[in-house]
Amino acid sequence: MLFPTLRLLGQPQWLAEHLQLYAALGHVEAALAWRTLVARAAWAFAALGAAVVTFNLVGMAGLLIASGVVDLAPGRGPFAMGMMALVAALPALGAAGAWHMARRPMPPWFSHLRAQAAEDWRLWQAQGAGQTPEAAAQVPAVST
Secondary structure (H helix, E strand, C coil): CHHHHHHHHHCHHHHHHHHHHHHHHHHHHHHHHHHHHHHHHHHHHHHHHHHHHHHHHHHHHHHHHHHCCCCCCCCCHHHHHHHHHHHHHHHHHHHHHHHHHHCCCCCCCCHHHHHHHHHHHHHHHHHHCCCCHHHHHHCCCCCC
């Protein structure tokens, strides 16, 4: 382990470049995580809004039926009830779809950054054991 450390300290521009690439990868992964969170929040608020509209429509239908405004006579009653159910079902379907989109599984956060750090650590240990970087790169990595 001492030899790779001394070799790296002899070439500080390699370390600086490597850290800049880590920072760029971290920035990209943080932006992806932020976009995912914002999208999930937007879908959740859309689901909440559609659910509120659904409950309002169901409540209005109940009030119309209770007040006698909607005629439930045998000839027209089923049509009126069907129309009220259809009008309330459309935002309910929208709420269900938006909730489904909000609850989609998320990719693991910073997975590429963690994979790169694990690969670098594996190569660092292989160099410390006396292997060349080319030989260490040919050894398949163990996935966790």
